[in-house]
Amino acid sequence: MQREGSALHGLGVVVLKELSDHLTSVRMRVLEWLVVLFALAALYGAIQQIRDTTAEDPFLFLKLFTTAREPLPFTFVSFLTILVPLVAIGMGFDAVNGEHNRRTLSRILSQPIYRDALLFGKFLAGLFTLSVSLIALWLLVIGLGLFLLGLPPSGEELARAFIFLLVTIAYAGVWLALAMLFSIIFRSPATAALVALGLWLFLTLIWPALAPAIVVAFAPPSSSEETLILAAQYLSRLSPSNLFGEVVLALLNPTTRTLGPIYLSQLQGAVLGAPMPLGESLIIAWPQIVGLIAGTILLFVTGYIIFQRQEVRA
């Protein structure tokens, strides 16, 4: 049965409204300040460390993202891994149930638009807001790096850093889609936020440790060491944080040759410690990048289907 008119009619209006909501909300300002402060702390530590231990590294600039210094336990990247989900969840957890609870949903949906436009518009506005913040943060880091290190990044370093930015946006997309899914499933924003945060903690902190334990518990006793390691790795990749970590490793650490176990055959003829070309690094990380994007789409579509079947009455 064919519906008349475009499913995306009114999309632009919804996106603009949601954007202005996001950009003026107190919630967004708090989250942004949190991000900026954490980023500056991590960056400051990295710069100190790099200055103290200047090595003949052809990718010194990328070290900005991946170096930590005591007493701060985290690098710029590891802090993004933790905080980006928090911001994304903070923006999406009341996307749909908030409209329900304000009783605005049926009024808005009685205007000549489809539900598709409302949901997609909310997602796009959220992703756009996240992108703006991440791009601003990225520029800040590059700028400060230039200023404090006094060293211009090479073309390849910029390219790697840029792809890293895009991947971070995709990573944010996964969590935004997840938060919106919960905002559709749960009528109470508090429940949706709590479940999303719980899942975030579980996937980011507990799952990497749990995955090998699960494999050991369920693998037949005859399995080889290699099978166990591979199985644990596949399992741990269910966590978006893990996927993101692996992509970042391949991108920002050009000497990375593989994200799985290294076989002797792969080392034959290899110059250890020699950087991979950008194309090769991309190929190494490609499955993980696709995984992040696919995860976003899957979560969004699941939410979309549930939303289409949901009753609008409060």
Add this chain to the structure above:
Amino acid sequence: MSADNVIEAQGLTKRYDEATVVKGISFSVARGEIFGLLGPNGAGKTTTILMLLGLSEISDGQARVLGFDPVREPLAVKRRVGYLPDQVGFYDNLSASDNLRYTARLMGLEREERERKIATALTHVGLGEVMDRPVDTFSRGMRQRLGLAEILMKEAQIAILDEPTSGLDPQATAELLHIIRNLKDRGVSVLLSSHLLDRVQSICDRVALFNQGNIALLGTVGELGRQVLGVGYYVDVEAEGQGLAEKLRSVPGVKSVETPSANHMRIYAERDVRSDAAAAVIAAGGRLLRLSVETPSLDMIYNRYFENVMGGRHAA
């Protein structure tokens, strides 16, 4: 469909997994008429409304709104129909005019037209002076009026109002009913649902009485009165005298006479029998103190109907 009907429903049914909440109802709303869907909460009124708007799937049966099928052409329906949901909500942080601006843009109005229509609509419902205030300072009644302003701005041909007066104080109710009557004067057809009968009676041309997913009764209030009570009028007589009730019972057109208190008699009749009743009282040597005629109220019809249904008896 008949050219003069703006809404037609035939065998409209809504089934959920566990229950059928609307059981094959049929009704139509004529152009320019105020039609009331009445009944207790949970009788299926809101579900019926949502199906007509294409916001809820129709399990069975057919609906036509202005000749469009809400299932296949929901946008065409929603472009022409204004909807005021039960306990309408707005974005509290935005001003009244900003709230309307958002929906106006969803309707696709251009800037100039938009601003003009927003100002006119808000002034019309008496919110012109507070249009730049955030909605969270608004009372229930103001929110309902803002909802009606949205329908005015849309220049809808049909206004569907779900429980427009519930939770309002008498004055706010009166103001709202006044605006709804104005809608009718502008040629807008109105479909409204309510469980507050006496208020609704005053403005509805025809009503449908819902009971557990069925339309139990349908027609003008007078018709319903004749169906349920068997009469179109009742006359209250206060008089002193002996055997007056007997005399009144024999007046032509009188169906029955009740005596709620010693000198008070209530006559149920097919027509206005005041003069005959007065003559009968005088002829019997009684002293007539008061005489008044009324059409049966919806409340009365409603209560009597449900008494009959619950008691397992059939209406007269």
